[in-house]
Amino acid sequence: MNQMDEKLKRALRRxxxxxxxxxxxxxxxxxDGIDMTPRIERPKWSWPTLRWAAxxxxxxxxxxxxxxxxxxxxxxxxxxxIAKQQVMLALRITGAKLRIARDKxxxxxxxQTTPGDTL
Amino acid sequence: xxxxxxxxxxxxxxxxxxVFSIAYRFLRDRAVAEELAQDVFLKLYGELPRLQSPDxxxxxxxxxxxxxxxxxxxxxxxxxxxxxxxxxxxAACPSRRDPLLEASVRKLVASLPHQARMxxxxxxxxxxxxxxxxxxxxxxxxxxxxxxxxxxxxxxxKAERLMGEPIR
Amino acid sequence: MNRxxxxxxxxxxxAGAWPQQLKMPVNLDRLAAKASETTxxxxxxxxxxxxxxxxxxxxxxxxxxxxxxxxxxxxxxxxFEDEGEYSDSDIESVxxxxxxxxxxxxxxxxxxxxxxxxxxxxxxxxxxxxxxxxIIAADPxxxxxxxxxxxxxxxxxxKLGGDxxxxxxxxxxxxxxxxxxxx
Numbered sequence: 001m002n003q004m005d006e007k008l009k010r011a012l013r014r015x016x017x018x019x020x021x022x023x024x025x026x027x028x029x030x031x032d033g034i035d036m037t038p039r040i041e042r043p044k045w046s047w048p049t050l051r052w053a054a055x056x057x058x059x060x061x062x063x064x065x066x067x068x069x070x071x072x073x074x075x076x077x078x079x080x081x082i083a084k085q086q087v088m089l090a091l092r093i094t095g096a097k098l099r100i101a102r103d104k105x106x107x108x109x110x111x112q113t114t115p116g117d118t119l
Numbered sequence: 120x121x122x123x124x125x126x127x128x129x130x131x132x133x134x135x136x137x138v139f140s141i142a143y144r145f146l147r148d149r150a151v152a153e154e155l156a157q158d159v160f161l162k163l164y165g166e167l168p169r170l171q172s173p174d175x176x177x178x179x180x181x182x183x184x185x186x187x188x189x190x191x192x193x194x195x196x197x198x199x200x201x202x203x204x205x206x207x208x209x210a211a212c213p214s215r216r217d218p219l220l221e222a223s224v225r226k227l228v229a230s231l232p233h234q235a236r237m238x239x240x241x242x243x244x245x246x247x248x249x250x251x252x253x254x255x256x257x258x259x260x261x262x263x264x265x266x267x268x269x270x271x272x273x274x275x276x277k278a279e280r281l282m283g284e285p286i287r
Numbered sequence: 288m289n290r291x292x293x294x295x296x297x298x299x300x301x302a303g304a305w306p307q308q309l310k311m312p313v314n315l316d317r318l319a320a321k322a323s324e325t326t327x328x329x330x331x332x333x334x335x336x337x338x339x340x341x342x343x344x345x346x347x348x349x350x351x352x353x354x355x356x357x358x359x360x361x362x363x364x365x366x367f368e369d370e371g372e373y374s375d376s377d378i379e380s381v382x383x384x385x386x387x388x389x390x391x392x393x394x395x396x397x398x399x400x401x402x403x404x405x406x407x408x409x410x411x412x413x414x415x416x417x418x419x420x421x422i423i424a425a426d427p428x429x430x431x432x433x434x435x436x437x438x439x440x441x442x443x444x445x446k447l448g449g450d451x452x453x454x455x456x457x458x459x460x461x462x463x464x465x466x467x468x469x470x
Contacts, residue, residue, distance in 0.1 A: 004275050008243040011224035017139040017153050022131045025157050026124075029164070076337070083330060083338035084347075085158065090328045090360045091350060092190050094433050097424045101405035104396040169320070183324065257366075257428075 031078045127167075131160050134177065137245070138184045144240045145188040147229050155191060159184050181245065182255045189233050227277050235270045238263055309384055309421065309434050315363050318430070321372045322365035326431075330360045357437030364431040370402070373430050378423060381432055382406075385421060402427045409439075416440070 138159055142152035159180060170176050228239055234256070241252045249263040256263070319325045330338070335354050342351040354360075365373070385392070385408045394407040403426045410419030417440070422433040 004271060004278065005243070007221070007224050007278070008228070008239065008274070011221040012144050012228065012240060012244040014136050014140040014244060015143055016136050017156060018149070021135050021139070021153065021156070022128055025131055025160055026128055028157065029161065032161075077341075079334075080337045080341040083334045084341050086328045086330055087335065087338045087342075087354055087360065088194070088350065089190075089326070090330065090362045090433070091353075092194055093326065093362055093364060093431065094420075094422065094435065097405070097422045097431055097433060098407070100424060101394050101396060101407055101422070104398065104403070104405050105394060107398075166325075169322075169325075179324065 028078065031074055032082070033075070127164060130163075130176070134180055135160075137177075138180050140244060141181065141184045141240060142188045144225070144228075144244055145185075145237055146192060147225070151191065152188075155184065155187050159187060178255070181241070181247075185237050185241065185255055189237055192233050223281060224274075224278065227274050227281075231270055231273075234258075235266050238267050239270050239274075242267060309361075309381070309419075309436070311361060311363055311381070311432070311434070315365075315377065315381075315432070318365050318373055318377060321367060323368045324366040326362055326364035328360065328362040332358045335360065353439075357435060359434070359436040361434040361436070362431070365429065367428045367430075370427040372428075378425060378430070378432070381421075381423065390419075390421070412438075 135156065139152055139156040142155045143149060146152055146155075162183065163176070163180065166179065167176075170179055228236060231239060237256065238252055241247045241255065242249075247255070249267065250260045252258070252267075253260045253263045319327070335357050339351050339355045342348075342354065367373070384390075389410050390408045391411065392406060392408050394405065396406075397404045404423070405425075406421075406423040408421040408423075409417050410421075412418040416438060418436075418438055420433070420435040420439055422431070424431040424433075
């Protein structure tokens with residue numbers, strides 16, 4: 001390997017994304033409604049466990065109304081963000097294909113294959 | 120391939136560096152590279168049933184992130200591609216012992232036209248052979264080889280002018 | 288009813304018989320199973336309005352003004368490892384819908400040597416404005432079908448040159464139809 005190759009390998013070595021990249025991705029998938037949570041084992045039930053479960057359930061129901069509204073808003077934001085990305089991708093693909101068609105028309109020397117096909 | 124949630128998370132952690140880095144070395148924008156990398160992994164989740172093996176996943180990831188990064192560069196910068204011999208040199212003239220030398224090399228790479236730049240990134244970051252690069256970018260092997268050869272010649276010339284001495 | 292009236296009636300009936308919405312056929316979805324990469328974008332009016340609400344950056348302004356007018360954007364793009372994974376009959380189910388009087392083929396380029404074909408269709412509305420665009424790009428290892436449903440002002444398409452890669456497009460003015468001879 002020559003000097004230039006070595007310099008390029010060193011300069012272009014892999015870098016890591018910021019900490020928590022995978023966790024952020026999984027959180028985003030959860031917001032988007034993609035179920036990624038692993039199954040949890042059923043605990044061994046006892047009366048103290050059941051009592052605490054009941055208390056936790058009551059608290060959970062109380063805050064569900066608030067968190068649901070937040071979830072809906074975040075879901076809409078996430079949905080809109082993805083829609084925007086898809087729109088931009090669709091427009092880029094459209095542009096690329098229009099460009100290819102234009103180049104093909106030029107390649108046949110500007111000969112119009114159908115009326116009005118200048119691009 | 121089918122994976123449960125934990126399996127997919129593991130797959131992301133295994134390949135996140137590769138995917139992020141291809142975009143980062145190409146675009147030199149950490150935030151955009153992370154965003155593109157996240158989008159690619161999101162898409163990967165939907166594609167998994169169609170991918171047949173770990174090698175296929177790796178090939179697919181390299182292919183999609185390469186194209187996404189080049190698409191982003193085309194739409195974000197909106198500038199005409201420059202011929203290889205019109206590349207401007209970075210202004211700084213670093214010392215040989217200065218760690219900024221690597222940064223200068225990266226700047227030189229960043230000034231290459233999009234396709235040539237991606238070929239160099241895949242060659243030197245991912246250690247891919249020209250025929251593998253051709254499959255990822257949808258180019259004939261001969262085209263990859265000739266663009267790589269020209270790019271290296273240009274990079275070598277610019278680097279030598281920066282350094283003030285020949286580089287083998 | 289005189290001859291012109293009959294022709295007009297037939298035209299109206301025929302136009303009405305063609306569905307307003309372009310259908311992306313089921314056989315296209317089957318191609319996804321063979322493709323190494325599939326891009327499938329389906330954005331109806333609601334999704335486009337939602338996306339437009341979040342296109343608030345300065346760079347998004349032109350895209351936003353375009354997208355807000357549209358009723359839908361649909362992209363099906365398939366990349367294959369090998370040639371011959373799809374046939375002309377796969378595309379025929381889309382082309383047959385474009386033979387309606389509503390659609391006009393603006394560009395049709397075929398390269399027999401490279402096997403690459405590109406077709407562009409415009410849909411006209413009652414006032415002769417562009418109300419839809421379909422692009423069919425068929426390469427040996429890639430098939431892309433794009434349908435943009437909604438008004439596309441020719442000046443919009445021209446202004447978009449370079450942005451998102453949409454090149455400047457010159458749409459020549461349609462010649463005015465010759466006046467019919469008096470019966």
